[in-house]
Structures are given as C-alpha cells and as structure tokens.
Amino acid sequence: MTVLLETQRLWLRPWNPETEAEAAFRIYGDPEVMRWIGSGAYEADVESLREKIRKRNGECDRLGNGTGFWAIAPKSATAPVGTVILKQLPDGTGQVTLDWEVGWHLRRDAWGKGYATEAGQAIVKYGFEALHLSVIYAIAYPENLASIRVMQRLGMTNLGHTDRYYGRENLTLYGVGSGESGAE
Ligand SMILES: CC(C)(COP(=O)(O)OP(=O)(O)OC[C@H]1O[C@@H](n2cnc3c(N)ncnc32)[C@H](O)[C@@H]1OP(=O)(O)O)[C@@H](O)C(=O)NCCC(=O)NCCS
Numbered sequence: 076m077t078v079l080l081e082t083q084r085l086w087l088r089p090w091n092p093e094t095e096a097e098a099a100f101r102i103y104g105d106p107e108v109m110r111w112i113g114s115g116a117y118e119a120d121v122e123s124l125r126e127k128i129r130k131r132n133g134e135c136d137r138l139g140n141g142t143g144f145w146a147i148a149p150k151s152a153t154a155p156v157g158t159v160i161l162k163q164l165p166d167g168t169g170q171v172t173l174d175w176e177v178g179w180h181l182r183r184d185a186w187g188k189g190y191a192t193e194a195g196q197a198i199v200k201y202g203f204e205a206l207h208l209s210v211i212y213a214i215a216y217p218e219n220l221a222s223i224r225v226m227q228r229l230g231m232t233n234l235g236h237t238d239r240y241y242g243r244e245n246l247t248l249y250g251v252g253s254g255e256s257g258a259e
Contacts, residue, residue, distance in 0.1 A: 077135050077143040078205075082197045085190065087145035087159060089132055095146065096125035098154035102182045111219045112180060113241075141206040147181070147194045157181035159194040161202055164212065167242035174240075175202060176212045179225060186221070192228045199229060199251060210252035214240060217247045 080087040090099060100121045102108055109117035118124045135142050142162045146155035160178045163171040177198050179191040195213075202208045213231060215222040231249035238244045 076139065077132070077145055078201070080145065080197050080201060082193050084149055084151070085193055085197075086148040086150060087194055087197060088148060089135075090128050090144065090146040090155065090158070092125045092128035092132065095155060096121050096128060099128060099146075099158075100124050102157060102180055105183055107183055108180060111216060111222065141202070143198075145194070145198070147179075147185075147190055149185075149190065156185035157190060157194070159191070159198050161198050161206075161211075164214075164240045166240060167238075169242075172240070174210070174212055175206075175208050176214060176240075177202065177229075178213065179222070191222075191225045195225055195229050203252065208252065210250050212248060212250045214246045214248050217245065219247075223247060223249070 077089040100118060103118040103124055106115075106117045109115055118127075131144050135144065143160065144162075145159050147157035147159055148155040158180045160176070162176060164174045164176045166172050177195055179195055181191055199211055202211050212234075213222075213226045213229075214237065215226070217236070226249040229251065231251040234248040234250050236245050237248040238246075240246065
C-alpha cells in the first residue's frame with residue numbers, strides 16, 4: 076500500500092483513478108513530458124490511463140514491500156501535478172532486480188518550482204528510514220539534464236553509465252546511500 080507522506084508544500088499520496096485520471100492525463104498525455112520516459116509513447120486517452128492507474132495501485136498493494144507511485148499534490152492546488160515513484164528496477168528481460176530507484180514526473184506547468192526535488196527528498200528519506208534500503212538509484216537518459224539536476228540536488232553520486240536496467244544502453248546512473256557501486 077502507498078503510504079501518505081507530507082512535506083512543507085506537498086502531500087504525497089496515492090492517485091485516485093476514479094476522480095483523477097483527467098489530471099494524470101495532463102501529465103501522461105503530454106509528449107514533451109513522455110519523451111523522457113520509457114519509449115516516449117504518450118497516453119492516447121483518459122480511460123486507458125484510468126485503468127493503468129487502477130492496475131498500478133493494485134500492484135503496489137499486491138507487492139506490499141514499499142513500492143509506491145505517489146501523486147505529488149501541492150497543498151495550494153486542487154489536483155496533483157506529478158508523480159514520484161519508488162520501485163525495484165527491472166533488468167533487460169523485465170525481471171525485477173534487488174536495486175531500487177526513485178523517479179519523478181511533473182506536469183509541464185509545474186516544472187521549475189522545486190516540486191520534484193521536494194518530493195524526491197521525502198521519498199529517499201522514506202526509503203532509508205521506513206524500508207531500510209541501503210542504496211537508492213535514479214536513472215535518466217544522458218540528455219535529460221532537468222532530471223539529472225534533481226539527482227544532484229538530492230546529493231546523489233554520479234555512477235557513470237549503465238546497461239543494466241530496462242533493456243536500455245547507456246543510461247545515466249546516480250545513487251545515494253551506503254555501498255553505491257559503480258556502473259557497468
Ligand atoms: C525531471 C523533472 C521532474 C524536473 O523538474 P524540475 O521542475 O526541473 O525540478 P524541480 O521540481 O526539482 O525544480 C527545480 C527547479 O525549480 C526551481 N525552484 C523554484 N523554486 C524552488 C524551490 N522552492 N525549491 C527548489 N527549487 C526551486 C529551481 O531553481 C530549479 O530550476 P532550474 O533547474 O531552472 O535551476 C521535469 O523536468 C519533468 O517532469 N520532466 C519530464 C519527465 C522526466 O523527465 N522524468 C524523469 C525521467 S528520468
């Protein structure tokens with residue numbers, strides 16, 4: 076189950092697929108946001124996104140190991156403006172590894188306000204303190220300087236490039252915690 080977390084400006088809590096699929100679509104239906112995520116494919120319609128949110132929430136409940144997809148909900152706004160994730164990284168075949176990643180996605184008009192950094196800090200703290208993780212990674216396409224800057228603001232260490240995850244080559248890898256290991 077995805078726990079509720081609070082920061083100075085934000086609530087981090089589960090997405091509600093029944094009432095918030097439209098708000099999520101403003102993020103995941105935007106090609107400019109999605110070009111940095113996975114294959115770059117963006118959501119085509121609200122209803123299929125609603126179903127994906129239901130499935131993701133169900134998957135977090137099923138795993139019950141701290142995996143979470145938190146809606147980033149500013150206290151000053153009515154709808155969430157992004158997502159912060161904590162989950163185990165998949166290898167090239169889609170199998171999960173023992174390595175955990177933090178990640179962030181924001182609606183375009185919420186960039187430049189520090190929300191990804193604030194949410195990322197809270198999730199890294201949660202990963203260390205509640206889940207007792209020893210290392211948390213973050214990965215990005217090397218050209219994704221905005222995301223890499225978030226990693227740097229979180230005090231993560233540049234571990235070079237990696238071919239280990241998602242079946243993709245040459246991703247930029249950062250890590251924080253004890254026992255960060257170098258990339259391949
Ligand atoms: C990656 C992404 C989340 C980064 O968003 P971002 O707004 O640049 O990052 P933050 O939320 O940490 O905000 C930092 C910016 O807000 C500014 N800022 C304003 N108020 C701030 C505050 N109170 N605290 C911190 N930063 C603040 C900072 O100066 C910084 O701007 P700069 O980079 O121009 O110097 C966003 O670009 C995005 O959603 N991209 C598409 C999806 C994506 O790439 N996800 C990551 C895949 S690896």
